[in-house]
Amino acid sequence: MRLFLPDEAATLALGRRLFEFLKPGSLVFLRGTLGAGKTTLVRGLLRAAGHQGAVKSPTFTLVEEYALPGLTLYHFDLYRLTSPDELEWFGFRDYLRSDSLCLIEWPERGGDTLPAPDFSIELELDLPGRAATIETAPGGDPELLSEIGSAAPPGIS
Amino acid sequence: MQSNTSFRVLGIETSCDETGLAVFDSRYGLLAHALHSQVQLHADYGGVVPELASRDHIRKLLPLLREVLSAAGLGRSDLDGVAYTAGPGLVGALLAGAAAGRALAWALDVPALAVHHMEGHLLAPLLEADRPEFPFLCLLVSGGHTQLIDVAGIGRYGILGESLDDAAGEAFDKVAKMLGLGYPGGPAVAALAERGMPGRFRFPRPMTDRPGLDFSFSGLKTHVLQVLAAHPDNADVRADVAAEFQAAVVETLLVKCRRALRETGLQRLVVSGGVSANRAMRSALRVLSEEEGVRVYFPRLEFCTDNGAMIAYAGCQRLLAGQAEPLRIAAYPRWPLDTLAPL
Numbered sequence: 001m002r003l004f005l006p007d008e009a010a011t012l013a014l015g016r017r018l019f020e021f022l023k024p025g026s027l028v029f030l031r032g033t034l035g036a037g038k039t040t041l042v043r044g045l046l047r048a049a050g051h052q053g054a055v056k057s058p059t060f061t062l063v064e065e066y067a068l069p070g071l072t073l074y075h076f077d078l079y080r081l082t083s084p085d086e087l088e089w090f091g092f093r094d095y096l097r098s099d100s101l102c103l104i105e106w107p108e109r110g111g112d113t114l115p116a117p118d119f120s121i122e123l124e125l126d127l128p129g130r131a132a133t134i135e136t137a138p139g140g141d142p143e144l145l146s147e148i149g150s151a152a153p154p155g156i157s
Numbered sequence: 158m159q160s161n162t163s164f165r166v167l168g169i170e171t172s173c174d175e176t177g178l179a180v181f182d183s184r185y186g187l188l189a190h191a192l193h194s195q196v197q198l199h200a201d202y203g204g205v206v207p208e209l210a211s212r213d214h215i216r217k218l219l220p221l222l223r224e225v226l227s228a229a230g231l232g233r234s235d236l237d238g239v240a241y242t243a244g245p246g247l248v249g250a251l252l253a254g255a256a257a258g259r260a261l262a263w264a265l266d267v268p269a270l271a272v273h274h275m276e277g278h279l280l281a282p283l284l285e286a287d288r289p290e291f292p293f294l295c296l297l298v299s300g301g302h303t304q305l306i307d308v309a310g311i312g313r314y315g316i317l318g319e320s321l322d323d324a325a326g327e328a329f330d331k332v333a334k335m336l337g338l339g340y341p342g343g344p345a346v347a348a349l350a351e352r353g354m355p356g357r358f359r360f361p362r363p364m365t366d367r368p369g370l371d372f373s374f375s376g377l378k379t380h381v382l383q384v385l386a387a388h389p390d391n392a393d394v395r396a397d398v399a400a401e402f403q404a405a406v407v408e409t410l411l412v413k414c415r416r417a418l419r420e421t422g423l424q425r426l427v428v429s430g431g432v433s434a435n436r437a438m439r440s441a442l443r444v445l446s447e448e449e450g451v452r453v454y455f456p457r458l459e460f461c462t463d464n465g466a467m468i469a470y471a472g473c474q475r476l477l478a479g480q481a482e483p484l485r486i487a488a489y490p491r492w493p494l495d496t497l498a499p500l
Contacts, residue, residue, distance in 0.1 A: 008376070037379075057327060060205075061245075061491070080205060127382065
C-alpha cells in the first residue's frame, strides 16, 4: 500500500497511526535514503506511545532506547554496519524480546541475520513531500494494511 | 586545582574513533599526550564503523601507552591513578579503553576512575594556561552531541538545551554525503562553503523563532534535498548549498548562545567539541562575545576533538577528591551528564 505524505506533519501522523497496529514483540523495518523521514516517522510513533522527550537520531549510537509503560522500544540505525556479523557482535538478539518493540533503519545492512519484520515501510522522496510504501509480513493480514490506510488522518492520501 | 605534591594520572579515551592517552600531573599540569585517529580507517565507509573502531583501539592502546610514558619521562610505576572514558559512546570502543584502564590500575595497585566523556570536554579548557573560571556557559558541538550547559563547577552541570534529533556535526556529515563529499563531512562542507554564496538559497534557522534553548538540525536535510532536486547538479549549486547550510547551522548556534548568555547572565562562554574547529562558527562567536561583553574560550584544536588529556584532567580532579571505581569493568553507552556527583 502506498501513501503520499505531503509534509512532516503527515509523516508524524503516519507514525502515530502505525503505533496502534504494533504490539510487544513487533519488528518494523524502515527503509529510505538520507533525509527521507525515517526518524521523523519514529518520532510520531513515540509521541503516540506517550514519549514527549527528544527522539535523537541513532546514527551515532546505533541504538536508542525508550522505556515506555510496559514496553521497551529500541530504535536502531544499522547504517554504519559493514557486515551483518556485527549484529551478533553487539548482542542484537538480546533486543528482540516479547516485551520489546524494535524499529530498524537501514535493515538491508543486517542481511539475512534479521528475522522477517511485521511491517516494512519504505519512504521515498516525492518533494516537497514523501511517499510511503507499507508492507506486512508474508502471510500477514492484508486487512491490516487497508485499516492503516483508512485510518490515515487528513493530509495523507 | 594544582597541589604541591605530584599526583599523576593516566587518561584513556576510546569512546569513538580516536584513541587518546595522556598523563596529567596535579602539580605540573599536562606532561604528555598522544593520539591515534582512525579517520582514515573509516573514510571508505563514510562514517565510524563500530567493530573496526573497537579492534583498532585494542591494537593502538599499548603502543600509545609506551609512547606517552616515554614522552613524559615516566615509568608505569610512577602513575598514581588511571582514568578512562566509560561513556557515553560506542559500547565496544568504550570497553576496550575501560578494560585496559581498569586492568592497568589493578596491576599497578592504584585507584581507577570511570570518566564521563562529556565532562572531559567540558573541562578541556581548564588544560590551557588562559583558563576560564567557574561558572561558565559551554556550547558543546560534535558529531554525537549538541548541548548548551551551565557549568557551575566540576560535576555541577545544568543542561540548558540540546539537540532533539541530529547533532550539528552529524548534520554536517549527512549533508556532506548528499553533496557527494568525503568523510569526515564537517571540514569538507566547510571548505566547499568557502567557495559558495550563502543566501542564494534560503534555509530556515530551526527553532530560533520560539523560546527555549533546544536545537533541531534534522529538518535541514529536507531543504538541502529540495534545492538539489530543483537545480542542475553543478559545482556552483553545491557550493551555494554548502554555504547556506553552514550559515544556517552557525546562525542557529549563535542565536541560542546569545539567548543562553542573556538568560543565565554568565560572563564566560566555552566552545568545545569537533564542530568548534569550524572557522565560520569561531568568527561568528567572537563577534557575539564582543557584542555581549563576555569572554569566549576555545580549547586548542587538538583538545576540541576527542583526546586523552581531558580525561586525565577530569580523572585527576575526581581521584584527588577521593573518588574511585571498585574492581570491576563497566561501560555506559548512554550516561546522562547531569547524574554525575559534584565535587
